[in-house]
Amino acid sequence: MRAKSVTEQARRAQIVAAAIEVLAEVGYGATSFKQIAARAGLSSTGLISYHFKGKQELVDSVYAEVRRKFAEFVLERLDRGEGPAAELRAFLRANLRFLRAHRAHMVALAQVRPHVSAADPADDDHREMADLLREGQRAGEFRAFDADTMAILVLALRNGVLARAADHPEVDLDLCERELVTAVELATTKE
16 A cells, blocks of 8 residues: 555545535534535545545544644643643633634534544543542542543533534623633532
8 A cells, every 4th residue: 555645645635624614514424525526625425435435534533633733622622731721621711712713623523523434532632631630639639539520510511612612603702711610610629
């Protein structure tokens, strides 16, 4: 198997970027290769088929690209030196700030998530969140609670806010950020 050339990689990235925009605008069910080709400035849908084995590979590539960009954005903003409580606040804030900066990506992610063939990284998200919560308990920053259950709750709150804000552009993201952080702090910190 030969390695993909720089040109092929650039073309694949161009197609994925166009797919993200189309998915965010019209949704998964209405997205077609014709629309993606037009958005990418391609002469035909055959160029998409050349670079992707089918819709599933394109969907998986969109999902992987959004998750990569999201993880990179959030990791750059984590406050690892300040302790678990500060890291948790930074994580929650970064999630909302990513949505603000990359709304189309978040909408596209929500559109393709049910159709992805790869294992859902939500298990990794849950494990990492539970580990952070346990670390905060050991450091005395968080109250006693079941870290696995609290991880479910924190991620559900975050996911709910992201989903609502992605679907409703009029939602005040600054207010959502403040309320999400406050709710999680009230749920996790000692009195």
